[in-house]
Amino acid sequence: MARLAGDEFTVILPAVGDAGVAGGIAEAILERIAAPYRLAGELVVVSASIGVATWPKDADNAEDLLVCADQAMFAAKEEGRNRWKVFTQALLQAERERLRITQDLRTALASGQFALHYQPIVNLRTGKVCKAEALIRWDHPVRGPIHPADFIAVAEESGLIIDIGRWVLTEALDQLARWQVLLGKGFQISVNKSPVEFCAPASGPESWSSMIERRNVPVGSLVIEITEGSLMEQNADVMDQLSRFQAAGIEIALDDFGTGYSSLSYLRRLDIDYIKIDQSFIRSLTRGPDDVALCHAIISMAHALRIRVIAEGIETESQRDILLAAGCDYGQGHFFCPPVEASAFEAYVSAVT
Incomplete structure (x- = not known):
């Protein structure tokens, strides 16, 4: 040994x-x-x-x-x-693929291979599109579209997610400014921030707080989505960054709620604005009363804490109706519209308005 x-x-x-x-x-x-x-x-x-x-x-x-x-x-x-x-040889192949993705990611940002797609978030009671989630897409010049699941984790491991995240925020804020003119001042865009990105300096010209401050982002128009992994890393830097966002009028959403280590103490202490029920819960809604009761309980708990609820991955009218009856505030999923380019998003909003 x-x-x-x-x-x-x-x-x-x-x-x-x-x-x-x-x-x-x-x-x-x-x-x-x-x-x-x-x-x-x-x-x-x-x-x-x-x-x-x-x-x-x-x-x-x-x-x-x-x-x-x-x-x-x-x-x-x-x-x-x-x-x-x-x-196994499969592990060797996976490692080679990881290294290849890492190498290609280093040039993807500079060569303009990334784009943002936007998925509508719908008010379940009124049917109005009032928010959009910004989601990154990678169109590789040789391999074609690469699914986020195949490169986000690699970007986090390599630290490249920090520069990619800043690019996403910049693009989303540009789009937000245009849509607040076109779709109304109350329109919101949500942007994902991974746990790794919280390791970047919380101050300085390239910090998210500084980028948002320079844009004079209207209060309540930007939502930052974080994962339960970010909450589990409850160090002073994470808490400080979340506090800065909230002080600037940025709302916080807890993504994939129920799949990790959700704690009521986190929700209360951090003053979370939204929880997003993971799509795994939504898929099971039509299987039986127990799954519906669990969804009811999540929504009731959130509302008792003055937290609004967004359901992810709605694919059928039946799922939408169950969530609406349970008091869920917002929904997103292919039943409404998949993530699309900005022009297609505008066309969808126009069609349902």
């Missing part, structure tokens, strides 16, 4: 050439590491992630074998940590 660096260690099993046997040993190591122990009078529990690679199946030299084990270890972390993972 040897320590590589920091919290990474290598275990060499010279008599084991079968990944299944090595996996059993990895499981035993995890169990031993996870056993509680006392440190300075406190009970401490730690966990580990283990990657397994075998010679000569995965690599024929020590350096490449370590690389393979490292990739398997990171795959174990991504699956939830406290587990082991065996290296």
Whole structure:
């Protein structure tokens, strides 16, 4: 056994050439590491992630074998940590794809490959389009459209999401100014801000707060959507940035509500303006009374805290009707309109007005 660096260690099993046997040993190591122990009078529990690679199946030299084990270890972390993972060629291909996406992302912003699409957010009671969510799209010059799910995580890992996020905010604010003239001063645009972006400096000319302040964004016209992951990183910087946004009249929405570690204390302490019920809840609405009751409970809880509710992923009239009857305030989804370019968004609003 040897320590590589920091919290990474290598275990060499010279008599084991079968990944299944090595996996059993990895499981035993995890169990031993996870056993509680006392440190300075406190009970401490730690966990580990283990990657397994075998010679000569995965690599024929020590350096490449370590690389393979490292990739398997990171795959174990991504699956939830406290587990082991065996290296496969699929992992190698995924790593190559990640590196390729990272490299292409570095030039995508400068060469104008990104665009924003907008998805209408509808007042369920009146049917009026009163908001839009700005969503990034990437049209690769060789590979064509790349789905956000295939590049957002890579952008976060590489830190490129910070510059991309600033570009998204700039474009969305430009569009907001135009639509407040065309669609009315009460129109809102919401922009997503990932947990990684909260690591960028909260002040300075390139900070979101400064960008918004320079634009003189009208109070209540911009919504910043954050994830529960941002709330879990409840450090002083995150709290300070959210406070700055709210002081500037920017509203805060908690995205994908119910899929993570939602806490009522977060909602109360941060004075969240909206929660967005995740589409996984919406898809199950027609399955039975229990799912409808859960949705009712979420909406009632939010309203009791003076939080407005947006339902994501509405795909059918039945889902819309159930949400309306439950008192949900707003909805978005393909039942109304998918994310579209600005001109198509305007055409949709015109058609339903």
